[in-house]
Amino acid sequence: MAVSRSSQAWPVCLCATAVRIIGPGTAGTAATRLDIRLRTKVIGRELVRLYGPGLRVAYFHPNWSSGTAGVRGTRVLNNGRYYWEVCVSQRVFGTSMMFGVGTRRARLHVDAFMNLLGEDEQGWGLSHKGLLWHGGRWTHYTKPFRENVATTVGVLFDGIAGTITYYKDGINLGVAFKGLHEVREPLYPIVCSTAAKTEMTLAVMKRDFVNLQDRCRAVILKRVRSPNQLDRLRLPARIKAYLGEPMSETVQPFQPVNKYVLNSM
DSSP: OOOOTTOEEEEEEEOOOOOSSOSTTOOOSOOEEEEEEEOOEETTEEOEEEESGGGOEEEESSSOOSSEEEEEEOSOOTTSEEEEEEEEOSOOOSSOEEEEEEOTTSOSEESSOSOOTTSSTTEEEEETTSEEEETTEEEEOSOOOOTTOOEEEEEEEETTTTEEEEEETTEEEEEEEOOGGGOOSOOEEEEEEOSTTEEEEEEEEEEEOSSHHHHHHHHHTTTOOSHHHHHTSOOOHHHHHHHTGGGOSSOOOOOOTTHHHHHTO
């Protein structure tokens, strides 16, 4: 993800769980990284402050708010299944607090109070007012969150089925978005807020391995962290391309390297 020099990393982990169905209450042992970056300052104004163990807490608009700020992950979600939870402090209010996914072209800051995630075709988001946003249009999805009451929002991204499902305080709210498996640009987790002095804490983080091939790639990429390191490996071009997919600027449809072996498992 391209970020300004004023950006800093939110070095957290999205714990990978080898489970068939992921969501609240599931558990696992394997792990892969979900690196988070965000714009922290715009023209000398602090937008988001990071603190706490592992810098997992994002404190939006520490002094005052004059617009909308967002946090975006750097790990590509396409072709995988991921679940993460964001714990929101009791300061639930304002024009819009949003949770979802977007491309690199989705804006992370604007000097206006608005539903930033989903303002165009680059984002898919749920606002705390219970509305789903994509392509500049909204639809009713669930009841508005109670203001000034802490809550936990879970996001289940299924890159194989192409769906996003939301959970609120452990309750499944149903499928919110479909067709994301057709998106060819890399997709990343994103949260946004217009409200001053609001906290969002990255809590439960899981992933489901699509198959053994996906699990092996996750293990390899713990050691191989850049395209340059990958290029030095003596591997067939097709396997190298598959390993490099999470590092790529574009996303190809999911295709197993050996479909006959994988389909027999």
